[in-house]
Amino acid sequence: MSEQAGQTAGRERTSAIYAEDLSKCYRIYKKPIHKLWDVLFQSRSYQEFWAVRNVYLDIPHGSTVGIIGENGAGKSSLLKLLTGITIPSSGKVEVKGRVASLLELGAGFHPEFTGRENIRLNCAILGMTPEETAARFQKIVEFSELGEFIDRPVKTYSSGMYVRLGFSVAASVDPDILIIDEALSVGDEHFRGKCTNRLNEFREQGKTIVFVSHDMGAVKSMCKWVVLMDQGRILEQGTAEQVADAYLKRAKARGNERMSMVQRGKSEYPRWGSGEVEVMHFEMLDEHRQPTHVIQTGRPYSIRMVWKAHRECANPVFGVGLYRTDGTYLNGSNHQWREQPIELLRVVPGDEGEVEIFVDRMPLQHGQYYLTLFLYDHSKASPTAIDHREHVFTFEVLDVERAQHGLIAVPSRWTLTRRGPSGDASLESRA
Amino acid sequence: MLRLFHSLRRHAPLVRNFVDKDLRGRYVGSTVGFFWSLVNPLLSLATYTFVFSYVLESRWSPQQPLAQVVLMMYLGIVTWGCHAEILSRCTGTLVENGNLIKKVVFPSEVLPSYIAVSALFNMLIGLGFVLLGVLIFGYIAPLADPTPAGWTPAPGELPFQPLRLGASALCLPLLFALHLGFSVGMGFLLSTLNLIVRDVGHFASAFLTIWMFGTPIFYPEAMVRERGFGWVVDANPMAWVVDSYRAILLFGAWPEPLVLAKLTLVAGFAMWAGTRFFFKNQHRFADFL
Numbered sequence: 110m111s112e113q114a115g116q117t118a119g120r121e122r123t124s125a126i127y128a129e130d131l132s133k134c135y136r137i138y139k140k141p142i143h144k145l146w147d148v149l150f151q152s153r154s155y156q157e158f159w160a161v162r163n164v165y166l167d168i169p170h171g172s173t174v175g176i177i178g179e180n181g182a183g184k185s186s187l188l189k190l191l192t193g194i195t196i197p198s199s200g201k202v203e204v205k206g207r208v209a210s211l212l213e214l215g216a217g218f219h220p221e222f223t224g225r226e227n228i229r230l231n232c233a234i235l236g237m238t239p240e241e242t243a244a245r246f247q248k249i250v251e252f253s254e255l256g257e258f259i260d261r262p263v264k265t266y267s268s269g270m271y272v273r274l275g276f277s278v279a280a281s282v283d284p285d286i287l288i289i290d291e292a293l294s295v296g297d298e299h300f301r302g303k304c305t306n307r308l309n310e311f312r313e314q315g316k317t318i319v320f321v322s323h324d325m326g327a328v329k330s331m332c333k334w335v336v337l338m339d340q341g342r343i344l345e346q347g348t349a350e351q352v353a354d355a356y357l358k359r360a361k362a363r364g365n366e367r368m369s370m371v372q373r374g375k376s377e378y379p380r381w382g383s384g385e386v387e388v389m390h391f392e393m394l395d396e397h398r399q400p401t402h403v404i405q406t407g408r409p410y411s412i413r414m415v416w417k418a419h420r421e422c423a424n425p426v427f428g429v430g431l432y433r434t435d436g437t438y439l440n441g442s443n444h445q446w447r448e449q450p451i452e453l454l455r456v457v458p459g460d461e462g463e464v465e466i467f468v469d470r471m472p473l474q475h476g477q478y479y480l481t482l483f484l485y486d487h488s489k490a491s492p493t494a495i496d497h498r499e500h501v502f503t504f505e506v507l508d509v510e511r512a513q514h515g516l517i518a519v520p521s522r523w524t525l526t527r528r529g530p531s532g533d534a535s536l537e538s539r540a
Numbered sequence: 541m542l543r544l545f546h547s548l549r550r551h552a553p554l555v556r557n558f559v560d561k562d563l564r565g566r567y568v569g570s571t572v573g574f575f576w577s578l579v580n581p582l583l584s585l586a587t588y589t590f591v592f593s594y595v596l597e598s599r600w601s602p603q604q605p606l607a608q609v610v611l612m613m614y615l616g617i618v619t620w621g622c623h624a625e626i627l628s629r630c631t632g633t634l635v636e637n638g639n640l641i642k643k644v645v646f647p648s649e650v651l652p653s654y655i656a657v658s659a660l661f662n663m664l665i666g667l668g669f670v671l672l673g674v675l676i677f678g679y680i681a682p683l684a685d686p687t688p689a690g691w692t693p694a695p696g697e698l699p700f701q702p703l704r705l706g707a708s709a710l711c712l713p714l715l716f717a718l719h720l721g722f723s724v725g726m727g728f729l730l731s732t733l734n735l736i737v738r739d740v741g742h743f744a745s746a747f748l749t750i751w752m753f754g755t756p757i758f759y760p761e762a763m764v765r766e767r768g769f770g771w772v773v774d775a776n777p778m779a780w781v782v783d784s785y786r787a788i789l790l791f792g793a794w795p796e797p798l799v800l801a802k803l804t805l806v807a808g809f810a811m812w813a814g815t816r817f818f819f820k821n822q823h824r825f826a827d828f829l
Contacts, residue, residue: 135827144736144828148821189826193645196823208645216643221565233557234644 125286125317126191128166130200133186133341134159160186162341163200170206170285171315175332175349177322177356179363183341184321188212188290191319206285206317209235213290214275220264224255224274227263231278245281252303253277273300280307286317291324325356325509326475353509357405364403364505378500385422386456386495388482390415391502404471406508406518412480413465418456423488425453425495427464430481433516439473442466445487472517475508544649544815551647558654563661581621581666585614592758600760601700603686608703608790611673615789616757616782618666623723623778624748625659626652630727631744634735638829648825649818652731656724660716670789671705678703706792715788715795718807719781725810728818735828736821755779777806 136155146152161183189195192210217234218227232242253274335352337345345355395401396409404410428443444451480502485492525536592598633651640646685700734740755778773779784795
């Protein structure tokens with residue numbers, strides 16, 4: 110927090126954004142009428158909610174800074190203070206240069222008007238003169254790639270087209286400082302690529318970019334300097350690598366909290382079976398053998414079950430199915446269908462034990478997943494359910510490195526060779 | 541108030557855009573949009589004429605020709621309509637455009653202002669029809685004086701006046717300014733209040749109806765005075781406004797200086813108080829939403 114304050118000496122020349130002891134308090138009124146009493150008579154019938162607390166920021170010109178935090182950490186409130194949409198309750202904020210904020214794309218669009226008319230209106234809202242608008246008009250139309258839709262009312266647009274038009278207008282402002290609030294996470298791949306290109310152009314032109322997200326991966330790819338916020342305060346700031354650790358710790362704690370809450374609420378999923386053997390306890394363990402709901406991509410984990418037999422059973426087999434939250438079946442296995450199967454022949458009442466599956470590397474990328482328990486009796490021609498429990502466990506996979514894209518992380522290495530006038534080289538990179 | 545003027549000078553293109561959007565939304569949006577903007581007042585005029593001049597026999601002077609009664613009512617409807625439009629639309633405008641206030645750095649004083657400009661434009665169209673009526677019934681086919689010879693008006697009754705235009709039309713810009721100043725001042729106040737407490741919107745629409753019938757639009761002022769409710773008219777700035785418009789646009793008479801002076805005071809105060817309240821709270825608009 111204070112490491113930045115030390116640089117204040119030269120900020121007259123270098124800071125694009127400077128905030129000192131910046132705080133924002135929202136007043137929560139029990140009844141609407143209390144608002145009126147407050148405005149008219151300064152009566153204090155409200156509760157205070159400090160969305161931003163004692164924030165110091167010093168963002169030099171030309172830098173790209175990411176602000177990251179969980180939902181409700183105060184990121185958006187901070188952005189509103191920086192853009193001047195709201196004013197601070199205490200402290201001060203200085204912003205030098207023309208600011209364009211992409212807090213919400215197409216905020217000023219009127220649904221009945223065509224794309225063209227909305228461009229004009231939105232340019233005016235963003236503070237452009239008619240001449241400036243005219244000069245940029247064609248570029249905006251082209252960038253949006255809306256084709257003939259540009260002459261149709263905005264209400265007929267898909268949400269993707271809406272955002273495209275919004276970004277096209279906002280990106281044309283030619284600001285000194287660009288403030289973006291996760292606005293880029295919409296639209297198709299192609300347009301997202303264009304947006305990223307545009308942002309890179311901004312960066313190359315030496316403009317200041319402040320980027321807000323709750324997605325560490327996105328921030329890491331964009332920004333060198335990252336500010337981590339939590340409960341309105343700056344928890345840590347530094348290079349992306351420095352902050353990633355702190356972020357990961359928090360995200361794990363939060364994920365665990367959230368997932369175990371999900372767990373408690375979700376008992377309505379189907380469960381069936383004859384019930385000779387029951388799984389009493391089901392848990393996921395991380396590499397330190399700590400129970401968890403959050404696993405990092407590429408790290409080892411295990412799933413442990415405690416079982417108990419209530420009646421006699423010929424051949425119980427334990428299995429686990431792995432699903433993505435949309436229901437896609439990703440993987441299923443049990444201890445019998447292996448080269449060296451484990452057979453548990455005949456259990457009688459009073460028998461109990463544990464069964465555990467170990468995985469060396471979590472192959473899944475960032476996202477939420479769930480497990481289903483298959484406890485089946487394999488003594489008959491086709492297995493019959495003893496204890497089948499859908500959705501028995503929910504967990505989250507965190508991926509901070511973002512070394513790969515897609516659904517799974519594939520252990521891999523790259524090689525590259527070069528021969529010719531610039532010299533021979535043979536390079537290799539491990540994943 | 542000064543702050544408003546400065547801001548509007550700076551944001552003139554923005555205001556123009558909003559007015560453009562607004563008027564085109566009204567007149568271009570539907571197939572016969574312009575037609576409706578004409579037919580609606582005419583329909584209400586026909587209704588009110590029927591109820592007030594046929595059923596309730598409201599006349600400004602005995603045997604007043606119907607065309608003159610209709611013109612007086614129509615002028616009242618048009619000018620009151622401008623006031624009512626500004627007030628009711630201003631009341632909701634900040635909440636409706638919450639997106640702009642919450643998500644963009646936006647000069648919110650533009651919103652009540654563009655509504656006023658747009659309402660003025662609509663009123664001017666209506667006044668155009670009034671002028672047409674005055675031309676027809678005052679000059680092209682003048683209405684004959686229906687009063688029998690030797691008749692003297694009873695106290696409070698007006699003698700027949702022919703429809704005329706005169707030098708007093710020079711007062712019109714001043715009257716526009718005072719009229720709009722009063723309406724917009726109240727509009728700024730109401731828009732802010734409604735942002736703080738949403739009930740203001742409901743209250744305003746109810747109050748506007750009462751206010752309309754408390755303004756001598758469909759009946760002569762004299763009728764209210766006879767029944768001892770003269771104070772309603774005396775304390776009602778909109779009664780002064782409507783009365784002055786009638787004097788200027790229908791009878792070519794000069795508005796009463798005392799009334800204009802009172803109106804200047806009231807409109808000035810409304811503007812001062814309304815914009816002051818608006819700007820004092822403007823920095824918290826985003827928090828209120």
